[in-house]
Amino acid sequence: MSLTSKPLRKLGFLTIGLFDEADPRRGHESTLEIIELGERLGFDSAWVRHRHLQYGISSPVAVLAAVSQRTSRIELGTAVIPLGWENPLRLAEDLATVDILSGGRLNPGVSVGPPMRYDLVKEALYPDTADVEDFGYDRVRRLLDFVRGEPVTGFGGTEGFEVFSDRVQPHSPGLGRRLWYGGGSLSSARWAGEHGMNFLVSSVVKAEDAEPRDFAEIQFSHIEAFRAHHPDGGHARVSQGLVVIPTDSASPEQRAKYAEYARKRLPRTATPQGPARLMFSPDFVGTSGEIAERLAAHAAFREVDEVAFALPFTFEHEDYVQILTDIATRLAPALGWKPAS
Template sequence: MPPSPRPLRQLGFLTIGTFDAADPRRGHEATLDLITLGEQLGFDSTWLRHRHLQHGISSPVAVLAAASQRTSRIRLGTAVTPLGWENPLRLAEDLGTVDVLSGGRLEPGFSVGPPVHWEQVRGALYPDSAEQEDFGRARAERFLALVRGEDASSFEGTEGIEVYSRRVQPHSPGLADRLWYGAGSRSSATWAGEQGLNLLTSSVVKAVEGEPLDFAELQAELIRTFRRHHPAGERARVSQGLVVIPTDSATPEQRARYEAYALSRTPRTLAPQGPNRLLFAPDLVGGSEELAERLRAHAGFREVDEVAIALPFTFEHRDYVQILTDLATRLGPALGWRPASGAAGAGQG
């Protein structure tokens, strides 16, 4: 198999940060420990998902603020923040604050659309304005304008000892260039490109009527569509996120459990799911040499030089440690990636 035309340049990982409802601190601390381990192993980035009203991280920005004080190099992302749950101005303030605290390491990803289980949560989330809320791209454009430093207020000046700014504070120069959009359809990819955003593409794409149900080819065309509409063209940043589980140092029990997990999720990869015709990628499990060969043959992977491997939702902390270690010391190097200079395990392969 010929090597990817885009050698792997950036390697990251993504987690939802599960926890026990009876002891939520322990789970959140475990997530922070994984982020610290990721930096030690030389990963370029770590990404947190939002899980509202679930036993997963509901406030990634707060967790990343804590992570910014325990790390010094690794980039800190959200993949993705659903804007339907957020006030764009307040979110812009929070992101600016964490970006300043992290020294400019924040990589915020976001998406649009109504909140999950909208009919069940609207009374708590927007009790007085549910009918007026816009969950489409206009909300995203308002958010983008605020992060970019456009006016949030018509007033600027001093009242007594209070000084007011027209734009969101703190304003962090460069943050707007590190915004990512999570897109699963070509129309979303087109919009993201036109906005000059970076693109997050995950293990879910929207199947296209009349085209073969080939996840990798659909993802590759989504990426090409994005770049055709982006001012930077082929240089526009894209990160791919698939579930990839290397087993090089796994115990036999771990290997069996990982394979069973992937097998249980296979049916959803065989046909489009739901009215939106969502097609899921198969989870990849195996030794790093085998996984590297499969990834180099993947049409979507061949379009990118950045990946954020998605960790499975329900594994144990020790499993994540094993997976991250194998990703950094085995699979990453097999794909041409090298850990950050000075990281633990740098140069191993």
């Protein structure tokens, strides 16, 4: 029986795909195996993070192309691709290609803003245009137009022996409705709604009010703003990503590790962090029954029927197997979810 007012309809998980620099294939293979496990357990979606100049997935579209050939049902998402690193036209081509190969299962999530540590990478990334690049919402708008089939050029037809299209090829019908915006501010929530996107809310939000509010209240306000500005209103899709670690089948050693992981991260959840006033959600660690009760009281969780629970960054493969198995077989059913048949 569901403990929340809105039974969980879609169950997903998110992984960063860490690897050892000395053996990067092993880490990438682990990510593929984890997503294959997710499909066997009935998860509705699997999402990968995006990292540049780090030891995590730097090319999520390529990874999802590979996993699309090893799975048949589970939806595949990115949470999120920072568009400051991307050319929207080229990215649109890659996304459409993978969507075609996957049979229409791709859910690209994107965000805007300057690339992380931009002062250190701008000369390598944009050697001639670093000081004039626009990292605002227009980058998302261009991607939306290209994916949705708007003309790229004024010419389409035959020139000599070559045939040209005036829009991105391949064109994948339906992909434009599966684009997500990953946002942590009210302005992002409004923009995503106004442009008919889906909305990813994660474990980080901006505390923009002078009056202190807890994380769940801030996230709830973002969901409200998004749906208020979306053509689909209350039916607009929102997926929530929190770090959730059930311990039902964990060994004593795993339980101790998980508790210590959450303990070290807890201080950052007490007050807004840094100039951007970022608020972090506490990690949810405990039995499935305990976590379900905490989520049932979470103002934002009560507004969604889709989740992409985040796997911790630094755990081992066998930890992820235990966590995903407990989520699918114990926690999610307590939230009203039924596995895909």
